[in-house]
Amino acid sequence: MESIEFICLPITGNIDFSVTKTEHWEIRKPSRIRKYTPDTYFITLPGVSISELMMDDSICTICKDFDGQEIVSMNLLMKSNNNTNSSSSSLRSNCIEVPRRLVLLMQNGLLKTVSDFHGNEVRYVLADGRLRDFIDALRNIHEREFALLFHKWALFEEPSKDEENRITRLLGKKEAQRIFRDAEMSRFQHRKKMRKCNDVGEYNQYLKEVISGNDDPDWRRYSVDSYMDGSLKNFKETKRNRIPVTKKELKKDVLKYDQFLREKLEADLEDLYHDPDSEGVDFIWLIHGLTIQKYEFLHDIIRVICPKIIEVSEDKERLSKINKYRLEIFPGRKGKQPKLSDSPSIYVHDQASLISASIIDDHE
Amino acid sequence: MLKLNLLRQTSPEEILCRKIFKKLFFYLLHHPPAKTISSEEEFDKFLKSEVNLSSKDLNWGRVSTGSNHEIVEIIYGYGMRRDGGPIIGGLLSSSKLNTKKEKSILLQNIEDY
Numbered sequence: 001m002e003s004i005e006f007i008c009l010p011i012t013g014n015i016d017f018s019v020t021k022t023e024h025w026e027i028r029k030p031s032r033i034r035k036y037t038p039d040t041y042f043i044t045l046p047g048v049s050i051s052e053l054m055m056d057d058s059i060c061t062i063c064k065d066f067d068g069q070e071i072v073s074m075n076l077l078m079k080s081n082n083n084t085n086s087s088s089s090s091l092r093s094n095c096i097e098v099p100r101r102l103v104l105l106m107q108n109g110l111l112k113t114v115s116d117f118h119g120n121e122v123r124y125v126l127a128d129g130r131l132r133d134f135i136d137a138l139r140n141i142h143e144r145e146f147a148l149l150f151h152k153w154a155l156f157e158e159p160s161k162d163e164e165n166r167i168t169r170l171l172g173k174k175e176a177q178r179i180f181r182d183a184e185m186s187r188f189q190h191r192k193k194m195r196k197c198n199d200v201g202e203y204n205q206y207l208k209e210v211i212s213g214n215d216d217p218d219w220r221r222y223s224v225d226s227y228m229d230g231s232l233k234n235f236k237e238t239k240r241n242r243i244p245v246t247k248k249e250l251k252k253d254v255l256k257y258d259q260f261l262r263e264k265l266e267a268d269l270e271d272l273y274h275d276p277d278s279e280g281v282d283f284i285w286l287i288h289g290l291t292i293q294k295y296e297f298l299h300d301i302i303r304v305i306c307p308k309i310i311e312v313s314e315d316k317e318r319l320s321k322i323n324k325y326r327l328e329i330f331p332g333r334k335g336k337q338p339k340l341s342d343s344p345s346i347y348v349h350d351q352a353s354l355i356s357a358s359i360i361d362d363h364e
Numbered sequence: 365m366l367k368l369n370l371l372r373q374t375s376p377e378e379i380l381c382r383k384i385f386k387k388l389f390f391y392l393l394h395h396p397p398a399k400t401i402s403s404e405e406e407f408d409k410f411l412k413s414e415v416n417l418s419s420k421d422l423n424w425g426r427v428s429t430g431s432n433h434e435i436v437e438i439i440y441g442y443g444m445r446r447d448g449g450p451i452i453g454g455l456l457s458s459s460k461l462n463t464k465k466e467k468s469i470l471l472q473n474i475e476d477y
Contacts, residue, residue, distance in 0.1 A: 008422045118413075297382055297386070
């Protein structure tokens with residue numbers, strides 16, 4: 001069975017509302033081509049309705065397509081993570097009270113309704129477009145970080161205490177324990193298989209199979225293969241003093257390659273946290289610094305999603321570097337104080353820290 | 365109207381509003397709202413009730429990726445004329461497969477597939 005997708009934005013200009021139609025086809029031979037009905041419509045809606053908010057029991061994290069290195073991590077992740085959650089909300093007991101508070105939040109300019117929708121339920125969106133943009137950026141860095149972490153846990157290392165706590169807070173105890181149990185099994189299997197490999201070529205081939213999903217299309221398998229081939233080539237060029245010959249040397253070579261892959265993974269994580277060119281934590285501060293400072297009461301949530309982001313606000317030297325860089329790339333904004341006019345109800349009690357954090361005023 | 369101070373949250377009202385706002389933020393972060401419909405009628409009904417549109421009013425863009433381009437070409441053809449139609453027609457293509465050459469290309473594509 002094959003799928004053909006069609007995309008549509010029903011309301012011109014509203015990119016938050018999209019529909020993806022999927023047709024299902026089967027081709028056996030030229031005379032046997034069949035279309036299965038019905039088509040499937042996947043609809044992405046803007047904002048959220050009250051009932052969706054109340055019913056929310058699931059947390060969906062990482063299910064996106066990446067290229068190259070992220071595919072490697074993503075496949076491992078998808079194998080061990082079904083993303084279910086038991087985060088019950090105390091809001092549920094306030095079912096009747098919530099609509100009244102939503103109106104209050106709207107009156108204070110923090111929420112607004114989606115005007116194009118006239119269905120049974122009102123849909124609410126965050127009024128601040130910069131906060132909506134920040135959510136996208138935060139989701140992106142979260143997916144990238146967790147893809148790398150799951151890769152690390154499934155092949156190389158057990159999660160640290162901090163990582164365990166984060167996952168538990170995010171997905172609930174039951175789901176977190178399931179993930180860690182699966183990761184432990186996976187690491188055990190991995191070590192066993194690795195010991196059986198006679199040389200790095202065999203080990204690399206085994207890794208390709210582990211990382212590729214069973215139902216991965218050819219192009220994805222090709223990406224994983226290319227990534228792993230690139231890693232092996234890099235290892236041979238940079239880490240080997242001489243070509244191993246004896247059985248003992250070949251086995252030692254496998255262990256060295258394994259260590260090389262661990263270090264590479266750590267370096268990828270480090271880049272995400274500290275390399276300004278990786279579109280990671282520094283990049284988020286560069287673009288969304290003001291928003292992060294402005295919504296201080298969201299910091300405890302952001303800290304669980306990606307603690308490294310909040311750590312930056314505690315590192316004055318790093319923050320100052322980011323600000324300096326921002327002035328270089330947005331020279332026109334030099335010296336301007338941030339505007340907070342679009343969210344009058346959030347009182348900023350520390351203007352100095354706000355200015356030091358960000359001066360971007362990205363209009364919607 | 366109560367002026368909210370979500371940073372200081374001094375009143376129970378503000379505490380609850382802050383809680384709702386945080387929940388909404390977390391929900392939008394982790395769970396971009398989406399729904400799946402598996403029927404034309406249902407889809408039409410949804411469009412009519414939510415945005416007062418008919419599915420006939422929609423303009424669809426076809427997606428051809430590395431993983432499915434072969435089948436897209438077989439069914440819908442490939443290349444693009446000025447009017448949006450394919451240069452080489454597919455099985456469902458509105459352009460007639462007039463020439464023998466085009467027909468043989470299509471058959472060959474199916475065989476290759």
